[in-house]
Amino acid sequence: MVYNLHEAIAILSRTPKVLQALLEELPDSWINYQKHDDAFSPSEVIGHLIAGEQTDWIPRMQIMLSEAGSKEFPPFNREGFDQHLGLEERLAQFTALRAQNLKILKELVTVDDLHKTGIHPEFGEVTLQQHLATWVVHDLTHLFQIIETLALRYKESVGPWVQYLRILNV
């Protein structure tokens, strides 16, 4: 399998810095843009990432590592997060939570644990390796969501180039 704990942590540890580099002090017209009324703005995507740090990645990992108790995951609320924080507060909170959670990951998980399993409410049995790989790709898919949202704000502005800019057409 391609998955490797060290390489995965290399991506996970970079996400807060990438989000800061992209979004910190960016004008509100970008930060609060939504591609449609029900879509997350870039700022709201950070709220969703915070919720994952609090309720998904580490709690489910601990269920899979545990020798006792139920292996069933509680469901993850993909819509729920604190609506009242501003972007800078969200970035700071996400950065702190991610650092804490990577410390826990490094302390608790070795390569010998990656085959351990839990019971996903929809998928049934899943492995810790699949869960930890999903953490990486979840970061990347939401980074894509932010970038796509920013790009779509200029979909009209680019005129005829729209046809060659793939991010405007996915």
Next chain:
Amino acid sequence: MVYNLHEAIAILSRTPKVLQALLEELPDSWINYQKHDDAFSPSEVIGHLIAGEQTDWIPRMQIMLSEAGSKEFPPFNREGFDQHLGLEERLAQFTALRAQNLKILKELVTVDDLHKTGIHPEFGEVTLQQHLATWVVHDLTHLFQIIETLALRYKESVGPWVQYLRILNV
């Protein structure tokens, strides 16, 4: 029109920092991954961005600003770039070129120039505003390309979560 020079520069000036935050010192297994044999690796995408700084954004802008001479753009080679540089050299070169080019943009262009035009080899008449908006979205589409490439490396590793991770399915 949504396009605004100040807001556009806010994105353009962040791209080098975003690429550094994401790619600097990342393991080579990520940096050199290609989603298929003909696709750019993350490192090669930076080569393509360098070529744009050298031969596209500013030269075409200058053609549109000029009062004299042909308004026709020379074609842009979307495949051509220096194949021999390593990632860190590419990031440094892109960062330096982008800083120079934004200095030129700020010195030469005001809001009153945005209606000026050039002749694109395929599209015919295009405006400076469309060209400058395309510069922004071109950054974002190639950032998306890098992020998608990284994510696809773990397409098998995420197991059943593949269906919920949009970046693996665009």
